[in-house]
Amino acid sequence: METQAEIQDYCRRYFQAVHAPILRDLPNFLEVELPRDVDKELIDRPYHWMMVETIYQDYPNTVKQLIFEQNVNVEEMERPEYLTLGSLFLTKMIDSTKKRGSCTFGYQQGVPTGSVLRPVLLMTCKISYVADRCRDEIVTYGVSLGSGEVYRDFYEQVVDLNFSTEPPSPMQLVHVEAPKLTVKQGFKKIRDQVHKEIRLLDHTWAEEAEEHLAREREQLETYYQSLGLVNADSTVPDAEKIAKARLYEDELKMRLDELEKRCSPRIKIEPFQFALLYVKG
Secondary structure, three states: OHHHHHHHHHHHHHHHHOOOOEEEEOEEEEEEOOOHHHHHHHHHOOOHHHHHHHOOOOOEEEEEEEEEOOOOOOOOOOOOOOOOOOOOOHHHHHHHHHOOEEEEEEEEEEOOOEEEEEOOOOOOOOEEEOOOOOEEEEEEEEEEOOOOOEOOOHHHHHHHOOOOOOOHHHHHHOEEEOHHHHHHHHHHHHHHHHHHHHHHOOOOOHHHHHHHHHHHHHHHHHHHHHHHHHHHHOOHHHHHHHHHHHHHHHHHHHHHHHHHHHHOOEEEEEEEEEEEEEEEO
16 A cells, blocks of 8 residues: 555545445545444544533534545535545554454355365555654565465455355365465565565665764764763852763763654564455465
């Protein structure tokens, strides 16, 4: 999930999954009615709900308008929220997805008689490129638990298929192939593939972030050195100078640690959804 179109598609699928009625679905625009349970997960307003559930039992559901390009012009559009990777509302949706469906499984439906269903582990993960700024990607991978082959963007290959948690009946004459790899082994293959792809990326952003971090660190150290010189030249008693010097030293260390946590370049990989799917090979 990198483009705005992919973000809109993710939102569309999320709302369908949680049974939130989509009132309008236009290019770069969604209008959706949020059921109460979904509203509570996506919008942080506990006092509002405490009042509603105490006084207004029949309070109408929230209608949310979302845009995926900043210059969208749609009739009857009021206070829409612009969604992009990293925005709070989209982050809440991803957290809700983790909470509601972190693991699932299914057998492909509607396959011809005599078909073979082969096991594939599907994993969805968020990859964050973190420095003084953050860029997120949502990506999916599949790994065949028969051959060990890994497929990127596997979700797009199965999104339009129908699945059931019930295996095919014997009368369908559909063979379900047993896995040769465990889920743990499949996960390791996906993880290795993700690491391999990340190593091959252009990491200029990390080099630039390190340079930025070095400049920020130097500025902090220069500032506290100047405070130390002023303190050394002051006419206050030596004991007070020593105490103040220790204070500056501790404060500098604390701020350097904060700077390191905030600006040090790193890549975070967060798997948040798994599915064991049996699909026609």
